Amino acid sequence: MSSLSLDFIEKLKAIVGEDWVVQGEDLVASYVLDETPPPIRPQPHLDVVVVKPDSSEEVSEILKLANQYNTSVFPRGGGTGLVGGCIPTASGVILSFERMNRIIVDRDNLMAEAEAGATLRDLLNASDEAGLFFPPHPGDEGAQIGGLIACNAGGSRAIKTGVMRNYVRGLEVVLPTGEILKLGGKLLKNNFGFDLMQLIIGSEGTLAVIAKAWIRLYPKFPATATLIIPFESRTTAVKAVPKILHAGILPLALEYVEKIPIERSAEHLGLKWPCRVGESFLIVILAEQSNEALYSQCERLLSLCEEFGSLEPLLAESREEQEYILKIRSEIYSSLKPDMVDILDATVPPASIGFFMDEVERIAKRYNTYLPSYGHAADGNIHVHIMKEQGWRMEDYDKVRDEIYAAAVGLDGTITGEHGVGAVRRKSVDKFLNPTHVKLMKEIKRIFDPKNILNPGKVLP
Amino acid sequence: MNSGLRIIVLIKQVPDIGKVKFNVEEGRIDRSSASLETNPFDLNALETAIQFKEHIGGYVTVVSMGPPQAESSLRDALARGADRAILLTDKFFAGADTLATSYTLATAIRKIGFFDLIICGEKTVDGDTGQVGPEVAEHLNIPHVAYVCEIRSATLDRLLVVSDMGDKYLIEVKLPALITVTKDINTPRLPTLRNVLKAKKANIEVWSADDLADYGELCRFGLQGSMTTVFKIVFPSEEGRRGLIFHGEDAVEKLVEVLRERGFIA
Numbered sequence: 001m002s003s004l005s006l007d008f009i010e011k012l013k014a015i016v017g018e019d020w021v022v023q024g025e026d027l028v029a030s031y032v033l034d035e036t037p038p039p040i041r042p043q044p045h046l047d048v049v050v051v052k053p054d055s056s057e058e059v060s061e062i063l064k065l066a067n068q069y070n071t072s073v074f075p076r077g078g079g080t081g082l083v084g085g086c087i088p089t090a091s092g093v094i095l096s097f098e099r100m101n102r103i104i105v106d107r108d109n110l111m112a113e114a115e116a117g118a119t120l121r122d123l124l125n126a127s128d129e130a131g132l133f134f135p136p137h138p139g140d141e142g143a144q145i146g147g148l149i150a151c152n153a154g155g156s157r158a159i160k161t162g163v164m165r166n167y168v169r170g171l172e173v174v175l176p177t178g179e180i181l182k183l184g185g186k187l188l189k190n191n192f193g194f195d196l197m198q199l200i201i202g203s204e205g206t207l208a209v210i211a212k213a214w215i216r217l218y219p220k221f222p223a224t225a226t227l228i229i230p231f232e233s234r235t236t237a238v239k240a241v242p243k244i245l246h247a248g249i250l251p252l253a254l255e256y257v258e259k260i261p262i263e264r265s266a267e268h269l270g271l272k273w274p275c276r277v278g279e280s281f282l283i284v285i286l287a288e289q290s291n292e293a294l295y296s297q298c299e300r301l302l303s304l305c306e307e308f309g310s311l312e313p314l315l316a317e318s319r320e321e322q323e324y325i326l327k328i329r330s331e332i333y334s335s336l337k338p339d340m341v342d343i344l345d346a347t348v349p350p351a352s353i354g355f356f357m358d359e360v361e362r363i364a365k366r367y368n369t370y371l372p373s374y375g376h377a378a379d380g381n382i383h384v385h386i387m388k389e390q391g392w393r394m395e396d397y398d399k400v401r402d403e404i405y406a407a408a409v410g411l412d413g414t415i416t417g418e419h420g421v422g423a424v425r426r427k428s429v430d431k432f433l434n435p436t437h438v439k440l441m442k443e444i445k446r447i448f449d450p451k452n453i454l455n456p457g458k459v460l461p
Numbered sequence: 462m463n464s465g466l467r468i469i470v471l472i473k474q475v476p477d478i479g480k481v482k483f484n485v486e487e488g489r490i491d492r493s494s495a496s497l498e499t500n501p502f503d504l505n506a507l508e509t510a511i512q513f514k515e516h517i518g519g520y521v522t523v524v525s526m527g528p529p530q531a532e533s534s535l536r537d538a539l540a541r542g543a544d545r546a547i548l549l550t551d552k553f554f555a556g557a558d559t560l561a562t563s564y565t566l567a568t569a570i571r572k573i574g575f576f577d578l579i580i581c582g583e584k585t586v587d588g589d590t591g592q593v594g595p596e597v598a599e600h601l602n603i604p605h606v607a608y609v610c611e612i613r614s615a616t617l618d619r620l621l622v623v624s625d626m627g628d629k630y631l632i633e634v635k636l637p638a639l640i641t642v643t644k645d646i647n648t649p650r651l652p653t654l655r656n657v658l659k660a661k662k663a664n665i666e667v668w669s670a671d672d673l674a675d676y677g678e679l680c681r682f683g684l685q686g687s688m689t690t691v692f693k694i695v696f697p698s699e700e701g702r703r704g705l706i707f708h709g710e711d712a713v714e715k716l717v718e719v720l721r722e723r724g725f726i727a
Contacts, residue, residue, distance in 0.1 A: 019706050227654060274651045295661065302654050314651040317537070318498040319477055321651060 002047050003091045008069050012051050012093070015061045020099070022050040031094050034081040035140075039341045039394070042084045042423045047091040048074070054099045056172055056180050056211040063209065063453075064178035066093055072456050073176070075205040077147020078119060080140040082343055083422030085151060085204050089457035095209065097146055105130040105217070111169065111186045112215045116146025123215070132217040135161035137253075138418075146210040152202030154418030156253040156329075159245075159378040160287070163418070165201050170214035173200055176207075176449040186214050199444070204420050205455040207448040221287035223294040224252070226322040227301065230278025230311040234258070237280040238354040240308045241377045244284070245350075247304055249297050252287040255329060256280070256353075256377035261336060261385075266328045268335035273328060277311045282377065283329055285322070332374060333383075341386040341397055342424075346408035347417025350380040359407040360384050367396050371404075381417040405432055421459045429461040465518025466617060466636075468510045469573065471566055471581045471597065472503040472523055472538060474531040478586040483696050490587065490694065499534040502582025504541075504649035505642050509612070510580050511542040512647065517615060520544050522573060526554055526565055532665050540652035540660040547573070553670035556684030559588070563596030564686060568677030569668060570601060577617070579639040583608055591641070598639035605639040606632050610646050 002023075013021045022028060025046045032044035053059045066073045072092030079086060088094055097117030103126040104113045110132060114123055121141035127134045138153030147153075149171070154163045170184035183197035184190050200208050231237035237256060244254065259279050266273040275281060284301070288294040298315065305313050316322045333343060348356045357373055360382075364371040370390045375383040384404055386397065405415045405428060415432050416425055429438060442460055445452070474497050481495035510521045523538040525531050526549040535546035549569050557565065570576065579601075581594035591607065598605030611623040613631070624630045625643055634640070652660075670682055680686060707715045720726045 228651070272648050274648075295658070298654060299658060302658060305654075313654040315540075315654040315657045316651050317657075319479065319496070320498070320501060 002049075004047065004049055004071065005069070008065070008071065009049060011065055012049065012062065015065070016051055016053050016058050020052040020054070022052075028094070031076060031079075031096060032088055034079045034084060034086050036082055036084045036087070036422075036424060037337060037340045037342055039388070040397070040424055042087050042089060045088045045090050045092075048088045048094050049092075050094045050096050052096050052099050056174060059095065059174045059209055059211050060178045060180050062093065062095065063174055063176055066453050067177055067451055070451060070453065072453050073209075074455055075146065075150070075209050077116070077144035077150070078140065078142045080143040081147065081151060081422060082345075082419045083416075083424040085420060085422035085455075085458055086147070087423060089423060092453075097144060100211065101144075105132065106186065107132065109186045110217045110219075112217055113212065114145045114215055115212050116144060116210050118145050119143065120145070120148060127217050128220075130217075131220065133220040134167070134215065135218050135252075136163060136167065138164050145213055145215070149201055149210050149213055150203065150205045151420045152418075154376070154379070154381065156255055156376055157285075158376060158381075159254055160250050160252045165198065167216045168197065168201055168213055169216050171197050171200060171210055172212035173208035173210055176209075176451070176454040180211075181208070184214065188216075202420070204422060204459050206445060206459050207454070209454070221252070222289065223291045224285065224287045224322065225294055225298065226316045226325050227282075227284040227286070227298075227313050228275045228316075228325065229282040229284060229301075229305055229313040230275050231280045231282070231309075232278065232311065234280045234357060235354065236309055237282055238357065238377065240282060240304070240310065241353070242351055243304060243308055244282075244301070245378060247300055249286075249300060249304075251284045251378070253283065253285040253376070254378035255283040255375065256382070257283060257329060257332070257374040258372065261332050261372045261374060262328060265332040265335040269328060269331055271324065271328055274316075274325065275314055283325060285326075336372065336385055336387065339388050341388055341392070341394070342401060343419075344384045344386070344401065344404055344415075345375075345381060345417050345419045346384065346404060346413055346415050347379065347381040348408050348411040348413030350378055352411040352413070353377060353380050353382055356380075356382060356407060356411055356413070360404060363400060363403050363407070366403075367393075367400050369396070369400065371400075376417075379417065380413065402428070402431070423458055426457075426459065426461055429459075465520065466513050466577045466615075467575055468513060468519050468521045469570055469576050469579045470503070470507050470510045470521060470523045470538070470543065471579065471594070472507065472525045472534055473500045473585050473587075474498070474525065474527050474534040475500045475585055475587040481587075483694070485696050485698075497530065497533070499537055500582055500585045500587075502584060502586070502642070502644060504582075505644055505646050506580040506582045507538055507541055507543065508647045508649040509640075509642050510578075511650070512612075513578070513615060514542065517617065519577075522547065522576075524549065524566065524569055524573075526550070526557075526562060526569075529667075535665050536660040536663065537652070537657075539663050540656040541650065542652075542656075545666070546663070547666045547668060549668050549673075551669040551671075551682075553679065553683045553685075556687060557682065558687035558689045558691075559590050559592040559596060560688050561681060561683055561686035563593045564600055564677065564681045565673070565683075566593070567597045567600035568673045568682075570597070571676040572668070572673060577636045578620070579603075579637075581639065581641045583641045583643050594639060594641035601639075603637050603639060604634050605641075606634050607641045608643050609640045610643045612646070 100115040138155035584591035613621040
């Protein structure tokens with residue numbers, strides 16, 4: 001028997017229409033999970049109703065109603081999160097934005113107006129068709145704009161082009177109490193009042209529901225290439241990263257991967273990792289305004305490779321070959337997932353990744369386990385995977401995770417660079433975040449959401 | 462020139478077919494809408510040649526007919542391991558159908574002189590005919606095998622190959638011969654950065670119609686030598702997904718009606 005009253009459900013139907021209210025455990029099942037690895041995934045509450053609004057006004061009406069009935073509301077994007085951020089932890093309403101997926105590109109202002117439910121793929125395609133470019137690649141292309149912004153998604157291109165936060169110029173949000181608020185817009189400068197928009201970006205659906213966003217676009221990079229630089233050891237690969245940046249080369253992405261996980265990912269896809277030598281690799285994506293600029297960067301990179309003793313680098317220039325490499329890199333997570341306990345995203349100052357990875361190796365030895373690590377080397381954002389392999393004992397999970405966090409924080413880093421806190425990292429907040437910081441966050445939450453109906457059980461301890 | 466197989470690989474520069482847009486009203490490909498790249502099947506042909514060179518020795522000449530910008534595909538082929546690159550470019554070659562194209566390529570091969578093996582991709586992604594390779598072999602009067610998906614064995618005078626024409630055929634062919642290869646035959650390697658940069662400065666031989674005059678008839682090149690003309694290209698229209706929700710007792714009947722209207726059921 002649902003704890004949601006019939007009266008409440010009827011009122012939801014009156015707001016969005018009967019077709020857009022989904023009930024029943026079977027039908028809501030595909031709306032209650034995300035990509036969080038099952039061993040650490042919170043148990044979703046199945047006493048929920050999925051509601052699919054078509055406008056900010058409908059979202060507003062739903063939130064007013066939820067407030068009136070003291071019912072929790074869980075906004076949901078593409079369900080690609082890794083920390084259980086959209087998993088319903090109580091009975092309530094799941095807000096699904098699949099109907100709000102419109103995108104209008106304003107070529108003159110180089111800006112996209114995108115509704116929350118448009119996917120990253122939709123945004124990339126719409127920008128491309130308008131002859132423009134959305135530079136960052138903040139994760140899975142099935143992720144939705146609302147979720148990407150709510151989680152301030154990062155991804156592999158942050159080194160050159162920043163994270164989601166750097167591209168959002170305006171938001172239309174609905175407060176938990178139902179007011180619709182427009183923050184910013186197609187503006188490149190705006191100093192009027194506290195920047196509430198930036199506060200909401202990255203608040204993981206706890207302060208307001210994002211309904212629409214104005215996102216900055218850029219001209220395309222006409223010349224791109226992807227290099228694979230193989231190394232005999234991790235130490236030489238990691239040491240090469242700051243040297244590349246010092247030399248004035250600012251790649252679109254600079255990724256670190258190791259032989260076992262990257263070959264496992266290729267095999268998982270039925271493909272072959274194109275580099276036949278090396279144990280560790282840097283994947284460097286260059287994006288420039290002309291072929292001349294691109295090849296001049298390539299020349300510099302080749303002489304740098306000789307200087308830091310890499311093996312022979314490979315170069316992919318065609319779209320298909322570049323995508324082939326990127327595909328293998330992007331699917332490492334999926335290939336490891338069946339044996340994965342957790343994917344961490346601790347981040348350290350970029351120059352410290354060597355120390356961080358050394359420490360992770362020591363932790364792996366100490367617990368006699370395998371902790372494959374790869375990621376956004378130039379951002380200092382390395383994904384360490386805790387795996388159910390090599391004599392893993394689940395009772396060690398908290399200790400292993402906390403030792404990795406402590407290593408990152410000890411290097412002036414953070415426990416999460418891009419995945420956020422969600423439900424899974426919540427218990428680490430008190431341990432690794434300054435108490436005054438936590439207190440201010442709680443106060444802010446109270447102001448925005450006095451009845452604590454919006455995404456409860458997330459972020460705040 | 463090394464001992465081993467003397468191989469000629471025929472390549473074509475094509476628009477990136479994954480990105481290219483079609484002008485539906487005018488029935489043509491909008492070539493300016495996408496970047497240019499080497500026909501993907503031709504990379505398999507080149508990889509086959511390079512593997513022959515590595516295993517039994519050889520010398521790989523790569524030939525392309527096209528506008529001057531096709532030079533970049535030849536440089537790419539040099540970076541991937543080809544030894545010599547020849548570009549056939551001339552306004553007299555323009556407007557060629559598969560017959561005129563294959564005649565021009567065969568004429569260039571006559572000018573090159575000795576060869577043991579010619580390798581092509583099974584087709585180009587912009588033309589999709591699969592005719593040029595076998596036609597080149599016919600012009601040169603040599604045996605040919607199309608859709609080769611596997612090389613079982615190779616010596617300096619014969620090949621044992623598997624041809625995939627729906628069913629698979631094991632075929633022995635005496636050299637000199639021509640084969641066209643499918644994507645299944647191999648995974649083309651990536652060039653090294655060093656070789657790409659070296660190939661940027663390499664010499665590409667450029668041959669015009671006049672350069673071929675002693676080896677073929679000029680009137681069989683280009684538009685003049687073409688027997689077919691493309692009047693228009695027709696594109697199938699794409700229909701997006703649509704969701705319909707049926708309610709009430711007659712929901713099934715309504716659904717059946719819609720499926721019948723659309724021709725999904727009789």
